[in-house]
Each structure stands twice: as structure tokens, then as C-alpha cells.
Amino acid sequence: MSTFLGMPSLPVFGTGNLHATESFPKAARHELNNAQLRANLGHATHTIRDKRLKVVSELPDWEQLRDAGSAIKESVMARLPELLEQFEANFTARGGIIHWARDADEANRIVAGLIRDTGETEVVKVKSMATQEIGLNEYLEEQGIAAYETDLAELIVQLDHDKPSHILVPAIHKNRTEIRDIFLREMPGADPELTDEPAVLAMAARAHLRRKFLTAKVAVSGANFALADSGTLAVVESEGNGRMCLTLPETLITVMGVEKLLPTWQDLEVFMQLLPRSSTGERMNPYTSLWTGVTEGDGPQNVHLVLLDNGRSAALADEMGRSALHCIRCSACMNVCPVYERTGGHAYGSTYPGPIGAILSPLMTGIQAEENNSLPYASSLCGACYDACPVKINIPDILVHLRSVDVDSQRGKTKLPSQMDIGMKAASWALSSGKRLGLLEKGLPLGRLAAGPDRKITRLPGIAGGWTQSRDIPAPPAESFRSWWAKEHQKPDAEGMNKPSEDTGDQA
Amino acid sequence: MSAREDILGRIRSALRDSPEVPRIPRGYRATSGLDEAACIELLVDRLEDYKARVSVVGAAEVPALIAGLLAGAGSYVVPDGLDALWLAAVDSQPGNARRRTDSAAAPLTVAELDSVDAVVTGSAVAVAETGTIILDGSPDQGRRAISLVPDHHICVVDAKDIAGILPEALRRIDGTRPLTMISGPSATSDIELERVEGVHGPRRLDVIIVR
Structure with missing residues (x-):
């Protein structure tokens, strides 16, 4: 008797040549x-x-x-x-x-x-x-x-x-x-x-x-x-x-x-x-x-x-990812992929390279197997693979889904917060208060100074260095949009129109 | 637990969200609407694109054409159900030395097949749009090995067996027969994507379309 009796079992992952041994x-x-x-x-x-x-x-x-x-x-x-x-x-x-x-x-x-x-x-x-x-x-x-x-x-x-x-x-x-x-x-x-x-x-x-x-x-x-x-x-x-x-x-x-x-x-x-x-x-x-x-x-x-x-x-047990199994191994997705075109198939480690491999391999082995959690990031999410796929596998969506599976799987793995955790904490601190953000924005001219005459920041120091490993940051503007807006809206104030804060002051 | 039960159990467990079975939208073409003349013209164009050689002839011309194509062959094999009329102009004497006849009951060995130069077969159905000829192992087409090992395949296609597009063709055949779909001579593009015609299968494919 082989009918499923409703006992959910944990997924059993695949073995063999499905792993990236190097990120x-x-x-x-x-x-x-x-x-x-x-x-x-x-x-x-x-x-x-x-x-x-x-x-x-x-x-x-x-x-x-x-x-x-x-x-x-x-x-x-x-x-x-x-x-x-x-x-x-x-x-x-x-x-x-x-x-x-x-x-x-x-x-x-x-x-x-x-x-x-x-x-x-x-x-x-x-x-x-x-x-x-x-x-x-x-x-x-x-x-x-x-x-x-x-x-x-x-x-x-x-x-x-x-x-x-x-x-x-x-x-x-x-x-x-x-x-x-x-x-x-x-x-x-x-x-x-x-x-x-x-x-x-x-x-x-x-x-x-x-x-x-x-x-x-x-x-x-x-x-x-x-x-x-x-x-x-x-x-x-x-x-x-x-x-x-x-x-x-x-x-x-x-x-x-x-x-x-x-x-x-x-x-x-x-x-x-x-x-x-x-x-x-x-x-x-x-x-x-x-x-x-x-x-x-x-x-x-x-x-x-x-x-x-x-x-x-x-892979079938992953509701978001199961359509990766629709793949008929035509290779159209790798032929249109800007990442595959430059790195070739060996960089993906697994038997299945390219965009489809970047989702299929971690789905089959589990995201934590060897270096397979690096594969869902091997994409610019441009979507060319989805357009080319003859069975319409939405590869970009599954890539994003697997990135979240990866991030979730890292949670609580180590006692020390990761770079991502620190970055997110800092962003949350800065963005949740207008005052703090305004204060930080005052630092923008410093960024311009760092960018120099070619108006690009090519290397960030310390743990932020990873960001600039493969991209430049354009020089920040001289002032933030918020400070520009405030300035623009002060002009009428100077002429004696709408000045809410001072109005209240007058009434007081 | 057997591997079978284990795997089926895992799959059932993976599907415990009971995903919906979608309706299949079959809005693609089921027929081409091409008449016989248009089918012939398209098939010829596609076969020539694959570097096959094609002749379109009346039934009466087939024997002479086959005799001509086999003129250089030291020996050739035919399936035992091949139309005898097609071979009327070539080695028509019984017991001739060049012709070998193959059947499931009296098959030639692989070594014997390797020693013959050519093979003549009929065909089950053809697809004009893709330049495809389908063999289904009927008595006029024989075992799969005979159209594979000899280096030169002469294949006769009856014009009424040409379908415009693939769905029309596949609906005419029995999928459980041993099937070979042939679209041109064997080819590879494995070296720098440069197409080379003729690798392991017959390097020469002659198609005779009979009006």
C-alpha cells in the first residue's frame, strides 16, 4: 500500500554532481x-x-x-x-x-x-x-x-x-x-x-x-x-x-x-x-x-x-520553486544569460549550469549544501531567461525566492551578527527618523570629496568593501532631495506666505 | 520500505498542498491547411536545407531512379516488405549478389549490415514544416538497424503521407511502434558550432517523393 497517509516527511535532498564546491x-x-x-x-x-x-x-x-x-x-x-x-x-x-x-x-x-x-x-x-x-x-x-x-x-x-x-x-x-x-x-x-x-x-x-x-x-x-x-x-x-x-x-x-x-x-x-x-x-x-x-x-x-x-x-516540495522541474534541458536560458555568457558553465559547479542550474541545484540539494547558496545570486535578475524558456519557468522569481530561503537559513546560525544584519540594523536606525537621516545627509559632500574628479567611488573601506568589488558608486549629489525641498519651500516663507511653524508660534 | 514506495511517498508528501491540475490550453495549430502540392514544396525546401537530396517523381519513375542512385553501391539492403515494383529496374534477377533482404524473422547481423553500402526503405509519414520523415518499423521500412548502419539511405515518401505540421503527423501514427524521426542526414555542431553533416548515422540521405 503506497498511498500517502498524511504524515508530512522532511524533504530528502539529492547527492552526486549537483554542488558548487567553491562559491x-x-x-x-x-x-x-x-x-x-x-x-x-x-x-x-x-x-x-x-x-x-x-x-x-x-x-x-x-x-x-x-x-x-x-x-x-x-x-x-x-x-x-x-x-x-x-x-x-x-x-x-x-x-x-x-x-x-x-x-x-x-x-x-x-x-x-x-x-x-x-x-x-x-x-x-x-x-x-x-x-x-x-x-x-x-x-x-x-x-x-x-x-x-x-x-x-x-x-x-x-x-x-x-x-x-x-x-x-x-x-x-x-x-x-x-x-x-x-x-x-x-x-x-x-x-x-x-x-x-x-x-x-x-x-x-x-x-x-x-x-x-x-x-x-x-x-x-x-x-x-x-x-x-x-x-x-x-x-x-x-x-x-x-x-x-x-x-x-x-x-x-x-x-x-x-x-x-x-x-x-x-x-x-x-x-x-x-x-x-x-x-x-x-x-x-x-x-x-x-x-x-x-x-x-x-x-x-x-x-x-x-x-x-x-x-x-x-524540489517538488518547494511550492515556489517546484516549477524548476518543468525544465526540458534545452539550454536556451544559458544562451541568453549575461552572467553565463561571461563565466561559462564550470563556475556553477553543478551538472546544471546557467540560470536553470542556479535554481535547480539548490532546490535539489537544499540551500545549505556546500556552496550552493551562492548560486541564486549568480544573476542580475534581468529576466532574459524567463523570456527564452519554452515552458515559461519564472527563473527570476525563483532566484529571489531562493535568496530569501538562503537568508532565512542563515538566521541564528552564528551568535555574531552578519554584515547584512549590521547593515540592515543601521539602515533601520537611520531611516526610521527624519532627524537622523537629515543629520547623515549632511555628510553627502564628504562623499563627493571621496569620489574625486572622476566622480566615482571605486573602493569602500572595511566590510563595506564587498559592495565596490564589482561596481563603482557614483558621486553623491551636493545635497539631498529633502534638504533641496526644504530650501525651495523656504523661499515663499521669506516673502511672508505659509509659514506653519511660525504661525503656531504667533498664536501661542 | 522499497525504493518505489519510498519515492512515491516522498512525492505525495511534497504535494500535500494539493496543487490544482490546470486545464491545458491547446490554442496552437492542429492543422496547417496546406494542400498536397504545397506540402511537397515545403518538404523539399526543408530537406534541401538539411543537405538531403530530394527528387519529386511519378510512381512510374521510381524504379529507374532507385537503380540510378544504387549504381555505385557494391551492395544494399532492403526490408522484406518493400514494394517489389520499386526494385524492378535494379538487379531484377532473383538471387543477385548485390541485394540483401532483411526481416525480423531473418535479420542480418550488425557486421553484415556494416558491410553493405546502402539501404532502401519506405516511410510512415512525413512533416513538411520541419522536413521530418518518420519510420515506424512497418514491413516496407524494416528493423531500425537497417536504416542506421549503412552509410547511404534512400527513402521513399508517398505524397499522400506528407502532413503539413507535426501535430497532424503524430496523430497519424501509433506511438507504441519503434519509431525513428529523421530530419536530414546525421549532423553535429559540437565543434565551434560549425555544422558538419554526416557523423554516425547515414552520411547521405536521398529522399524520393512520389506524387
Whole structure:
């Protein structure tokens, strides 16, 4: 019996690669020193942004599609237990096997166990955010199982022992010459005459992976969508590496977050219009594969699905933040983000970078996990991400909400008041009395003096120094508005009109 | 408690505020209103944009066209349900050395598929607006592997199977069949976002639209 009996339980947070291990401002500082990274990112984000705008403007009903997508996802979240059970029943009826994983460790153990049962020690992998989130490759390596990434960008990142920096184009921080050098260094049998032409490099990857595809007995994938009413899974891709992995091996193991469900087959018509245009800026991606359990005589005959919680239920418990789970991992929000464009994905620490990562990671891990409380501040709240999001996740609102969750979580943590507490106390003291404020405003000319001839204060002393670390304060005006107002209104007084205080004085 | 019960319990607990299930506003287009000629024109434009090669022909011209496209192939594979008429002009003698026939009952091995140069299939439905062809594993399209491993895919699309937009197309197919949606040859933009056509899937896609 699995009905909820009304006993509220505390949220159980996710584990794995979801944490910033260094606070965002610190990480951003050293990422910003990498001029190559910034040049590559600037080029990449602007190119995809323009392509996206072009194909989005072709559709007369884009806003209606976004409205439908948003409502479908909202209904999925509201009906999640029921839809998961429906999906499970349909997928199982078609010969698929479902496993449930509470967290990253449990998912890793399940996948490793399934691979071990086949007797294989090598698997091919389709690009998958979920398996990156749980750190599957590293876990399998510890278990003596080699996992080969087959998406070109993931292959580049894996060969270089690096981390992805973008969820759609993970090697976007590398240029062609760097990629050629990685291939020459790490790819067995790479042609020493290899040039840095993208087409040549892509052919080198094809040659390198082809043998693996044709002989692999086990593949591991993620999934973009799962349709509850039919038990169908979908993978959206470009290169054909996905089709290779989903079609040729005997055993297919898919790892998918519980939030990826769509209620009906009809809903796919919305998301297959929203996703390709938002992510690669194409009318449609080259290949999409759909499978429903096992099809006799066609494709893998052992089909597994690991349904992953890993903090998703915790995110769902946050009423203000739960719509972060609507995310379909298109990456449109990072391509338009002025912060992401400069720092790149590594600065966010987590598998999920950019604006969506800044809300999703702390929602899944809890705001107090490692340095994740720094992520909701990694934004100017300009709102470009909200405009670009195909399922209309209000990222700026959730960022502000998580900032308040962070501030609340700090309360009472230490005996000593924080800088923020002191600042707020001081502001409250000054602003709650006109006399005190007037007195303080008399100090404005001092500020002008400090600003000097360029009329900017570039460094504040002491604990206030944090404010000027990344911004200047313009020179204050010569006098405050209040004192200007008082002066202006004294003129008529001088001519013998309205002079309330003195009038009363006369009567007395 | 099993992981399943545990997770479902956590989710139910997370939803204890009983959020409202919204009505889905389906104000987006369900049909395009395009006639057959307009659908063909749009599909051709979109496929060419993806660097696929497209021919629009009458049924009588299909055999010669396929024979021409296969002229350079050392061998090719066809699903056992492919229209025999389409192959009338190519290796029409029984037992010819170039043609391999695949079926779920008598499948070629992956190594055998890797050794053939081309594949000819039919298709279930196409989407003009996005330049997409959908294969559903019917006997004229065969197992998913046969349209994947050979480097050259020749795909025949019947004009009456072209839908204007995606919702029209998806309403014509059974979602529980093994489906492959193809929009041009395989491609990558992973290196400096420069598009390269042809990675792991067939590098050459020829589409024959039959009026």
C-alpha cells in the first residue's frame, strides 16, 4: 500500500554532481581570467541565440505552444504519483523492467549491477544529464566497467578528463585546435596528420567509435520524454550515436528523472516543437528515437529504466520553486544569460549550469549544501531567461525566492551578527527618523570629496568593501532631495506666505 | 520500505498542498491547411536545407531512379516488405549478389549490415514544416538497424503521407511502434558550432517523393 497517509516527511535532498564546491563569485573570478573561454562562449551563445530567434519567429503559434507546454508540465507535477504508476504499468506490460532509485548512489549501484549481470565490462553511452548528475561514469570505472561517451562533445570532454561546460554543447569551451590536440594525445590510432577542420575531426570520432557501436552489448542512455499513457520513451539527438546505442546492443539501460513524464502521446506534439527550436535553433533535430518496452526482433531485447529521485521530490516540495522541474534541458536560458555568457558553465559547479542550474541545484540539494547558496545570486535578475524558456519557468522569481530561503537559513546560525544584519540594523536606525537621516545627509559632500574628479567611488573601506568589488558608486549629489525641498519651500516663507511653524508660534 | 514506495511517498508528501491540475490550453495549430502540392514544396525546401537530396517523381519513375542512385553501391539492403515494383529496374534477377533482404524473422547481423553500402526503405509519414520523415518499423521500412548502419539511405515518401505540421503527423501514427524521426542526414555542431553533416548515422540521405 503506497498511498500517502498524511504524515508530512522532511524533504530528502539529492547527492552526486549537483554542488558548487567553491562559491560562485570565487569560481567566476578564475573562470573570467580565461580569455579563450570567454571568446568561445561569446561566439557560441550569440550564434545559437540568433538561430533560435530565427526559427522561433517562423512559428505563428510559438506563444500558444509555450502556454500549452507550461500547463502540461504543471499538470505533470500535480499528478506525478498517478502518472508514474500509469507509466510503470504500460512500460512493464510491454516487456520493460523498471527500477527505482532514491539517490545517486542507489542509481549507480543498480546500473552497475545490471551491467554485471550481462557479463560485460564495456558500455556505450548516449549523452545524458541524469547520468552525469549521478556521476555514473566515475562509479562504473571504480567497478571495473568502462563507459564510452559517444556524443562528439561528450567524447571530447571525456578524452580530455574535463567537465562539460554547457548542457547542450558540452565542449563549447574548447576551440578546434584544442580539440585536435586532445584527439592526437588521447585517441588511440589517431592520424598524426589530423587537421583541425571540424569535418575532419568529426570523421576521426566516427572512425574511433564505429567499432565500439557495432560490438557493444550494453548501452546506457538518458531520456528526454516518457509518455505515461503508452509507456513510451524518447531520445532526441543529432549525430546518430543515440540511434546506435538505442538500437544495436542487446541490453539498454535508461536513467531518467521522475519529472520527465508527459501525460499523453498528444503532448509530444507540443514538446517536439518546443525543444529543437529552443535548444539547437533547428526546426527539428536530425534524429529522434522512440521505444515502448521491448519490440520483438527490433532493437534491444533487455530494456531497463531506472527512475531517479535524487532530490527531485525535495524540489517538488518547494511550492515556489517546484516549477524548476518543468525544465526540458534545452539550454536556451544559458544562451541568453549575461552572467553565463561571461563565466561559462564550470563556475556553477553543478551538472546544471546557467540560470536553470542556479535554481535547480539548490532546490535539489537544499540551500545549505556546500556552496550552493551562492548560486541564486549568480544573476542580475534581468529576466532574459524567463523570456527564452519554452515552458515559461519564472527563473527570476525563483532566484529571489531562493535568496530569501538562503537568508532565512542563515538566521541564528552564528551568535555574531552578519554584515547584512549590521547593515540592515543601521539602515533601520537611520531611516526610521527624519532627524537622523537629515543629520547623515549632511555628510553627502564628504562623499563627493571621496569620489574625486572622476566622480566615482571605486573602493569602500572595511566590510563595506564587498559592495565596490564589482561596481563603482557614483558621486553623491551636493545635497539631498529633502534638504533641496526644504530650501525651495523656504523661499515663499521669506516673502511672508505659509509659514506653519511660525504661525503656531504667533498664536501661542 | 522499497525504493518505489519510498519515492512515491516522498512525492505525495511534497504535494500535500494539493496543487490544482490546470486545464491545458491547446490554442496552437492542429492543422496547417496546406494542400498536397504545397506540402511537397515545403518538404523539399526543408530537406534541401538539411543537405538531403530530394527528387519529386511519378510512381512510374521510381524504379529507374532507385537503380540510378544504387549504381555505385557494391551492395544494399532492403526490408522484406518493400514494394517489389520499386526494385524492378535494379538487379531484377532473383538471387543477385548485390541485394540483401532483411526481416525480423531473418535479420542480418550488425557486421553484415556494416558491410553493405546502402539501404532502401519506405516511410510512415512525413512533416513538411520541419522536413521530418518518420519510420515506424512497418514491413516496407524494416528493423531500425537497417536504416542506421549503412552509410547511404534512400527513402521513399508517398505524397499522400506528407502532413503539413507535426501535430497532424503524430496523430497519424501509433506511438507504441519503434519509431525513428529523421530530419536530414546525421549532423553535429559540437565543434565551434560549425555544422558538419554526416557523423554516425547515414552520411547521405536521398529522399524520393512520389506524387
